[in-house]
Structures are given as C-alpha cells and as structure tokens.
Amino acid sequence: MSLTPATMRRLMREITELKNNPPEGIRVVTSEENMLDLTGIVEGPEQTPYAGGYFRVRFQFTHEFPTAPPKCWFATKIFHPNVSSAGEICVNTLKKDWQSSYGIGHILVTIKCLLIYPNPESALDEEAGKLLLEDYDAYCSRAKLITSVHATPRIRPPEFQTQSTEKEGEPSTTSIPVSIPTPAVVPPSPHITLPVPISASSPRKSSPVPPSQPLQSSPANTMPSSLSTSTVSSKDGKERLSPLGTANSNVAGPAATAATKAVKRSAASAGSGTEKRKKALKRL
Numbered sequence: 001m002s003l004t005p006a007t008m009r010r011l012m013r014e015i016t017e018l019k020n021n022p023p024e025g026i027r028v029v030t031s032e033e034n035m036l037d038l039t040g041i042v043e044g045p046e047q048t049p050y051a052g053g054y055f056r057v058r059f060q061f062t063h064e065f066p067t068a069p070p071k072c073w074f075a076t077k078i079f080h081p082n083v084s085s086a087g088e089i090c091v092n093t094l095k096k097d098w099q100s101s102y103g104i105g106h107i108l109v110t111i112k113c114l115l116i117y118p119n120p121e122s123a124l125d126e127e128a129g130k131l132l133l134e135d136y137d138a139y140c141s142r143a144k145l146i147t148s149v150h151a152t153p154r155i156r157p158p159e160f161q162t163q164s165t166e167k168e169g170e171p172s173t174t175s176i177p178v179s180i181p182t183p184a185v186v187p188p189s190p191h192i193t194l195p196v197p198i199s200a201s202s203p204r205k206s207s208p209v210p211p212s213q214p215l216q217s218s219p220a221n222t223m224p225s226s227l228s229t230s231t232v233s234s235k236d237g238k239e240r241l242s243p244l245g246t247a248n249s250n251v252a253g254p255a256a257t258a259a260t261k262a263v264k265r266s267a268a269s270a271g272s273g274t275e276k277r278k279k280a281l282k283r284l
Contacts, residue, residue: 002063003036010066011036014103026108027159036061039075040108041157042115049143050078050115053151054160057089057111059104069098072107077150079143081118081129089114090124 003011012035018028025045031037040057044050055078060071072094074087082090093102093110123129131139 003061003065007065011061011104014105018105023105023109025112026105027157028104028108029159038104040104040111041159042108042112043160044147044151045112045116048116049140050147050151053078053147054153054157055115055151057108059107066100066103069094069102069107070104072111077146079125079128079146080115081120081123081125081132082114084124088124090122 015028015030015035015038018026022028025043027041029039029041038059040059042055042057044053044055054076056075058073058075062068062070072089074083074089077087084090089111091110091114093107118128118132120129120132128139128142131142
C-alpha cells in the first residue's frame with residue numbers, strides 16, 4: 001500500500017482530531033507500529049437492540065484513497081440486515097455516494113446511524129432483513145442476543161472510560177497543593193499603649209464653651225452718671241448752678257469734692273466783693 005505524502009498528512013490530521021475530539025459514541029485506535037492500521041469502535045446506540053455493545057470496524061486504505069472509499073468491515077459479530085456474516089457493510093456512503101472530502105469520522109458516524117435505522121431493502125443478511133420486516137420483536141431479541149454474546153464486554157473499553165472521565169470534569173493533570181506560610185502575628189504588650197491615629201475625616205471633639213455671662217461693671221471703673229455741678233454767681237448777685245467741664249466731670253472721689261469746694265470758695269469771695277462795691281456806691 002502506497003499513499004501520497006499529502007494523503008498521509010491528511011490521515012494523520014484526521015486521526016489526531018478523532019482522538020482529541022471524538023464524536024459521541026465513537027473512538028479510534030491505531031497500532032504503534034503502523035498508524036494506518038486503524039480500528040474504529042462504535043458504541044451501540046441507546047433504545048436499540050445494540051445498546052450496551054461495542055462494535056469494532058476495521059479500515060484498509062488503498063492507493064486510490066481519497067478518490068475511492070477505503071475498505072471497511074465489522075470485526076465484531078453483529079446481527080444486522082446491512083451487515084453480512086463476514087462483516088461486509090452495505091451502505092451508500094461507501095459506494096456510489098462517496099466523496100473525496102469524506103473521511104474516517106464521516107464513515108463511522110454513518111455506520112452508527114445504520115445501527116439506528118436499518119435498511120431491509122438492501123439487505124446483505126437476508127434472514128435479518130426478513131425478520132425485521134415480518135416480526136420486529138423477534139428481530140430485536142435475536143440482535144440483543146448476538147450483541148450480549150459477542151459485543152458486550154465485562155469492562156467498558158478504556159478508550160471510552162478515559163473520555164468519560166474528562167467529560168465529567170475531572171482534571172487530567174494532578175494538582176499539587178502548595179501551602180503558603182502565614183506570617184506570625186505578635187500581640188502587642190499589655191504595658192504599651194499604642195496611639196490611636198485620628199482620621200482626617202472623623203470630626204474632632206471640641207471642648208464645651210461656657211455660656212456667655214453679661215459683663216459686670218467694676219466699682220473702680222464706674223464713672224458717675226450725673227455730672228458734678230458748681231455754684232456760680234451772676235452779675236445780679238444770684239447764685240446759679242453751673243455744670244463742671246469735661247475734665248472735671250471725669251474726676252471721681254475726693255478730687256471731685258475738692259474741686260467743688262474750691263468753686264464754692266471762689267464764688268463766695270466774688271459775692272463778698274460785690275457787696276462791698278454796692279456799699280461803697282451807696283456811701284457816695
């Protein structure tokens with residue numbers, strides 16, 4: 001078997017993609033010695049007589065690939081109208097409907113659909129096709145029996161176990177927990193009082209202001225409300241009261257009394273002088 005380098009690269013890419021992201025219920029297995037020694041595994045669909053079984057499909061690529069489809073056959077015994085007793089598969093995708101753009105994944109998906117919807121009109125196994133058309137329950141019983149005997153393993157294939165574990169969300173790599181040491185916290189000594197910082201946003205408590213008291217006058221600073229007066233004699237000899245000047249009005253205590261007495265003495269002396277002049281005029 002000789003394939004062109006372009007065909008080899010295409011097959012390698014497709015096999016890698018199928019192993020990394022396989023379709024539902026489909027896996028591929030390759031030989032370590034030969035990557036083209038390829039085997040596909042199809043899981044029996046639910047609600048069909050093939051549920052619980054795992055069917056292996058072998059591939060053989062020729063130099064005509066991808067212009068012509070590869071040869072495929074069931075390596076696992078199955079009771080199906082479109083599969084012969086030798087494992088040959090009758091499906092249009094592997095015959096007249098083949099296209100060069102099809103690949104391994106497309107073939108395996110078509111075979112899985114064939115397990116769900118058998119086509120008795122193009123039957124390779126005449127007994128299975130006739131039983132399917134005439135007695136569906138008998139067909140299912142026969143297919144289930146063959147599946148349980150030849151296709152149902154005691155342990156699920158490891159290819160499906162690995163993928164199912166990854167789908168359940170379990171990590172594929174082992175994570176090693178790393179513990180980070182926590183710095184020791186030294187409690188403050190009970191004999192040391194730490195200052196509490198005052199936040200700029202917190203208002204400071206102001207000391208209470210004593211209520212304002214009315215100002216009281218001091219006796220030493222009290223000015224007399226009434227102005228001091230003095231007796232002044234007029235020209236007609238009558239005595240009149242004359243208010244003190246501004247300077248004398250600001251004098252309080254003994255000084256004011258002495259000034260008042262001086263004014264009285266001057267007024268008295270002025271009065272006596274006037275009387276003397278009057279008496280002298282009368283004598284003339």
